[in-house]
Amino acid sequence: MQAAIAVGSCRPTAALQPWRPRAAAAASLCCRRRGLAVHAGLLDLFGSGSSGPQLAKDQEGEALRAWLEQRGLPSQQLAAVVVPGAGRGLAASKPIAKGDPLLRLPLELVLTPAAAQQRSCLRPLLEEAEAAGQPLPAWSVLALFLAEARAAGTAGEWWPYLRMLPQQAGCVLEWSEAEVDWLRGSQLHEAALEIRAAADASWQEMQPLLAAAAQRGMASPGAFDRASMQWAFGMLLSRLVRLASLDGGSSAGSTSSGSSSSGSSGSGSTGPSEPPGTEALLPWADLLNHSPSCASHLDWSAADAAVVLRADRKYRAGEEVHVSYGEKTGGELLLSYGFAPPPASNPHDGVKLRLSLRQDDPAYGWKAAALARHGFASSQLFPLRMQAAPWELLHYAGLCVAEVGNAAEADSLAERLFKQDDFPRELQPAALEAVIRACQAAQQAYASSLDADRAELEALEQQQQVAGSSSSGAAPSRRQQVLQVLVYERQVLARTILILQQELRDVKRLART
Numbered sequence: 097m098q099a100a101i102a103v104g105s106c107r108p109t110a111a112l113q114p115w116r117p118r119a120a121a122a123a124s125l126c127c128r129r130r131g132l133a134v135h136a137g138l139l140d141l142f143g144s145g146s147s148g149p150q151l152a153k154d155q156e157g158e159a160l161r162a163w164l165e166q167r168g169l170p171s172q173q174l175a176a177v178v179v180p181g182a183g184r185g186l187a188a189s190k191p192i193a194k195g196d197p198l199l200r201l202p203l204e205l206v207l208t209p210a211a212a213q214q215r216s217c218l219r220p221l222l223e224e225a226e227a228a229g230q231p232l233p234a235w236s237v238l239a240l241f242l243a244e245a246r247a248a249g250t251a252g253e254w255w256p257y258l259r260m261l262p263q264q265a266g267c268v269l270e271w272s273e274a275e276v277d278w279l280r281g282s283q284l285h286e287a288a289l290e291i292r293a294a295a296d297a298s299w300q301e302m303q304p305l306l307a308a309a310a311q312r313g314m315a316s317p318g319a320f321d322r323a324s325m326q327w328a329f330g331m332l333l334s335r336l337v338r339l340a341s342l343d344g345g346s347s348a349g350s351t352s353s354g355s356s357s358s359g360s361s362g363s364g365s366t367g368p369s370e371p372p373g374t375e376a377l378l379p380w381a382d383l384l385n386h387s388p389s390c391a392s393h394l395d396w397s398a399a400d401a402a403v404v405l406r407a408d409r410k411y412r413a414g415e416e417v418h419v420s421y422g423e424k425t426g427g428e429l430l431l432s433y434g435f436a437p438p439p440a441s442n443p444h445d446g447v448k449l450r451l452s453l454r455q456d457d458p459a460y461g462w463k464a465a466a467l468a469r470h471g472f473a474s475s476q477l478f479p480l481r482m483q484a485a486p487w488e489l490l491h492y493a494g495l496c497v498a499e500v501g502n503a504a505e506a507d508s509l510a511e512r513l514f515k516q517d518d519f520p521r522e523l524q525p526a527a528l529e530a531v532i533r534a535c536q537a538a539q540q541a542y543a544s545s546l547d548a549d550r551a552e553l554e555a556l557e558q559q560q561q562v563a564g565s566s567s568s569g570a571a572p573s574r575r576q577q578v579l580q581v582l583v584y585e586r587q588v589l590a591r592t593i594l595i596l597q598q599e600l601r602d603v604k605r606l607a608r609t
């Protein structure tokens with residue numbers, strides 16, 4: 097029997113994956129398009145065929161393209177442009193049909209951890225660490241590469257790429273503690289702290305290697321200091337792409353991708369296995385901005401021997417081309433990439449709700465073991481959207497509230513709930529009540545009231561509109577984006593409560609008949 101949840105159901109979306117030292121995190125790309133204002137006097141680089149706003153050509157981006165073309169980048173249908181409110185981006189330089197290949201980046205231009213290690217001045221030390229069974233995670237190898245290449249400046253081989261990278265990504269690693277505190281009460285606060293703690297742990301973890309490098313005179317002074325590494329971690333968080341189809345053990349290679357999975361995950365589950373593939377930096381391709389409505393992903397194509405992107409729709413010449421960084425909520429995007437699309441434009445937006453087994457439940461151990469067999473932790477986050485909740489949410493709550501007398505009973509109930517999709521009618525009212533209570537508790541956890549946050553948000557939006565009319569493309573402030581996310585989260589919680597209360601009434605009425 098289907099779960100008695102009327103909000104529609106969706107499979108839980110992939111949880112935000114903060115990276116972990118010695119357990120590489122995935123920071124797949126994602127995006128949104130801000131209002132692209134027409135700038136008087138901008139270059140019309142695409143001729144008069146485009147009916148949309150004109151985007152100025154980005155000279156440094158075009159120089160990168162030329163440099164990459166000398167190294168094997170096939171000629172492109174895309175040009176680098178300046179996108180108001182989003183930094184650089186890529187736009188179609190001629191009309192593009194749905195399904196057309198948009199971009200092809202050959203392996204030699206893909207910065208995998210193996211390629212980074214190959215080029216690193218620390219290579220002997222990285223290899224020694226590998227040989228000793230203590231490899232640095234992929235994240236750290238790539239971060240060291242970025243910091244080294246940045247320190248090398250114009251003399252460095254990868255300078256045309258490095259000079260394109262922003263000083264700041266806007267990700268949560270760059271936020272002040274007071275800004276992180278704005279998230280209190282939301283699950284995002286926990287996620288933000290995890291990401292920041294992981295960066296600190298990665299920094300600590302590489303200290304012995306950096307000390308050895310200094311001792312052997314392998315590193316230029318300051319190249320790998322805390323600020324440089326923090327910048328590199330921020331770049332990775334906002335630019336690294338997981339190429340699901342590129343085998344880490346292939347010729348592209350993994351060094352120490354740190355693929356073991358330890359520590360906690362953003363989903364609160366007990367050590368999910370690392371997703372397949374290889375994390376890599378993709379010069380040129382990483383100029384693509386995210387749109388929540390875009391379905392195209394960058395991935396490795398063995399047939400093309402390249403990273404490819406196909407158009408998920410047609411594009412006019414001059415139109416900005418987007419990619420999907422993943423089906424992420426506004427809050428997840430804000431933490432990793434420093435921007436949050438307006439919720440109305442992001443079908444993946446929502447809030448995470450935590451359900452947990454009660455610690456004082458006499459059946460706690462049996463239930464926890466039964467849940468684990470179905471891939472759930474004893475405390476688990478579930479994604480809620482305005483129109484949808486995962487069906488497992490109520491089934492999980494069903495197991496939490498059920499009275500079971502032994503391990504076998506817990507196992508058999510879990511089997512019914514999660515394998516047979518059979519939700520015993522007698523458990524439904526209590527399960528619905530448990531989820532409603534969890535939503536209400538989540539609402540109350542926020543540091544300030546919904547009304548206060550909404551009022552402040554409206555005031556900031558008005559200010560932005562005024563600023564926007566004088567300088568087009570003004571990006572919303574961080575405070576504004578945080579408030580937008582926190583307000584929307586509570587709206588989703590409120591709607592979920594409303595729907596579940598209706599469902600509860602229906603279930604109780606049915607039980608009486």
Ligand SMILES: C[S@@+](CC[C@H](N)C(=O)[O-])C[C@H]1O[C@@H](n2cnc3c(N)ncnc32)[C@H](O)[C@@H]1O
Pocket residue numbers: 125126127128129130181182183184185260261262265266334335382383384385386387432433434435
């Ligand atoms: C992979 S980079 C994309 C290229 C980037 N715009 C640049 O100038 O280098 C990801 C960063 O682009 C920006 N970005 C991407 N999509 C965006 C969007 N839809 N709206 C605003 N900023 C966006 C964010 O700053 C994000 O951290």
